[in-house]
Amino acid sequence: MATIEMTPSSTNVNTRTPGKSRPSVTELEKIATRLRLEALTMIHAAQSGHPGTSLSCMDILVALWFAHMRHDVTQPDWVDRDRFVLSKGHGAPALYAVLMEGGYIPWEEKLTLRQIHSNLQGHPASRYVKGVDVSTGSLGQGLSCAVGMALGHRLDNRDARVFALLGDGESQEGNIWEAVMSAAHHKVSRLTAIVDRNHLQIDGDTEKVKALGEMAPKFSAFGWNTLEIVGHDYTEILNALDQADKLAETTDRPTVIIANTVKGKGVSFMENKAQWHGVAPNDDEFAQAKAELEARL
Numbered sequence: 001m002a003t004i005e006m007t008p009s010s011t012n013v014n015t016r017t018p019g020k021s022r023p024s025v026t027e028l029e030k031i032a033t034r035l036r037l038e039a040l041t042m043i044h045a046a047q048s049g050h051p052g053t054s055l056s057c058m059d060i061l062v063a064l065w066f067a068h069m070r071h072d073v074t075q076p077d078w079v080d081r082d083r084f085v086l087s088k089g090h091g092a093p094a095l096y097a098v099l100m101e102g103g104y105i106p107w108e109e110k111l112t113l114r115q116i117h118s119n120l121q122g123h124p125a126s127r128y129v130k131g132v133d134v135s136t137g138s139l140g141q142g143l144s145c146a147v148g149m150a151l152g153h154r155l156d157n158r159d160a161r162v163f164a165l166l167g168d169g170e171s172q173e174g175n176i177w178e179a180v181m182s183a184a185h186h187k188v189s190r191l192t193a194i195v196d197r198n199h200l201q202i203d204g205d206t207e208k209v210k211a212l213g214e215m216a217p218k219f220s221a222f223g224w225n226t227l228e229i230v231g232h233d234y235t236e237i238l239n240a241l242d243q244a245d246k247l248a249e250t251t252d253r254p255t256v257i258i259a260n261t262v263k264g265k266g267v268s269f270m271e272n273k274a275q276w277h278g279v280a281p282n283d284d285e286f287a288q289a290k291a292e293l294e295a296r297l
Contacts (some may be wrong), residue, residue, distance in 0.1 A: 022067045023232040030297065036102060036266045037293040038092040041080045042113040042120070044286040049122065050116065052276040054094035056231070056261040057165060059099045063237040064163060073103040076130040082160050083133045083149050087142020088167035088196065089123035090278070095132070096120055098152045104131035141174035142166070143161030143193060147183045150191040150254075161248065164193045169201030172210045177222070187252040192244040193224075195256065196231065198263040200274045219256045231259030267292055 023031070036058050043049035065071070069082040093113065099105045099253050105119070112118035119128035123137030131228040134145045141169040146164035153160050170176065183191055195215060203209050214219075216226040225247045237259070262278070264270030267289040281289060 003072055004160070008095045014031070024043065025028075028062055028067060028234050029099065029242045031066060031268050032058050033266065033293055033296045035097040037290060038097040038110065040102065040267070040281065040286065040289055040293075042093045042096065042110055042279045043113045043266075044193060044283075046114040049093050049279045049280055050090040051093075051267075051270060051281065052200065052263040052273070052278075053091045053167065053196065053198070055267060055270065056263050057088075057091050057196045058094050058097075058265070059232045060165060060194055060196065060237060060259055060261075061094055063197065063234060065102055067234075067238060068241045069163065070160070071102075071131075073131075074191050076104060078134035080158055081145070083148045083162045084131075085134045085149070085162070086124055086132075086162040087146070087164050088139065088170050090113065091140070091165070091167075091196075092120070092122065092124045092210045095124055096129075099129065099131040103272055105129060107218045130297065139167070139170040140175040143176055143179040144182075146191055146193070147179050147186070147188055149286060150183075150188045151186060153190060154188075154190060159190070161245070162191045164191070166193055166195045167201070168195055168199065168206050168212055168215070169209070171215070180224065181217065183254040186256050189248045189252050190285045191254040191255040192241070192248070193219075193254065193256045195258050196261055197258050198261045200263040200272070200277065202274070202277045204274045215258050216256070219258075223253055225251060226258065227255065227257040229260070230259035232265060265297075 036055055039054045040051060043051050071081045072078050100107050109120055113120045114122045124132040125135045126132045136142045143164050146162045150162040199206050205211055216228050220226045227240045229240045240257045247255050262271050264273055270276040
């Protein structure tokens with residue numbers, strides 16, 4: 001099964017978000033830069049968290065929540081909303097920043113990350129945060145949840161989409177590939193998985209820890225539609241999401257987007273450094289990161 005060529009994205013109103021037009025690429029880039037700073041602010045205040053992965057996936061989350069997914073903050077439990085699963089739950093600071101920007105979480109909770117009795121747990125918990133559909137954190141399980149959600153929508157005759165964001169280190173786990181096989185077997189076409197392919201995990205280079213190789217051919221062999229993009233290029237991200245929607249209507253296969261990203265994206269001394277997987281910046285490091293991000297604004 002060959003990798004599918006992407007077609008250009010439409011510039012029309014995004015019909016999956018009722019009453020909202022799609023922001024420009026420039027606007028999305030500015031939102032992402034600002035939210036990278038917000039995520040780092042949370043991690044710095046907590047002196048705990050995962051900056052590398054939060055920075056690498058931010059552009060994907062911003063594109064999904066502000067330019068693609070169908071959702072309504074005034075009806076967070078709206079039954080026909082699209083669902084999002086952060087399978088790599090340690091990227092929670094990025095998701096929390098996006099949900100604050102979207103109005104799901106009050107900004108005043110920002111500095112409570114990882115504190116006792118805070119709603120902002122170290123990994124997202126659906127019990128405490130609107131906009132979080134699945135509690136995640138134990139790696140490898142989120143994609144299975146997403147498959148089940150998409151199957152549930154089919155049983156209910158709903159057209160809601162399900163999006164799951166995976167880590168590449170996470171994709172070394174066997175239960176990911178069980179879910180991949182199940183989604184293809186059950187023809188769960190309204191499911192889109194996105195792999196944050198930054199090539200680094202807590203122990204270093206993914207290819208040295210347990211080589212993943214070329215991921216698109218692996219998914220293709222399991223019966224998925226496959227797209228591969230630069231995960232920081234909004235034109236490519238939005239084109240791929242639009243193409244995944246089209247494939248959901250024209251094929252009987254789930255779709256995966258392999259998003260090639262940079263761990264620690266946006267902060268020079270964190271980029272492509274495995275040591276920033278799960279370490280909070282100290283005061284001096286945070287000041288430098290803040291200055292770099294503010295300079296881009």
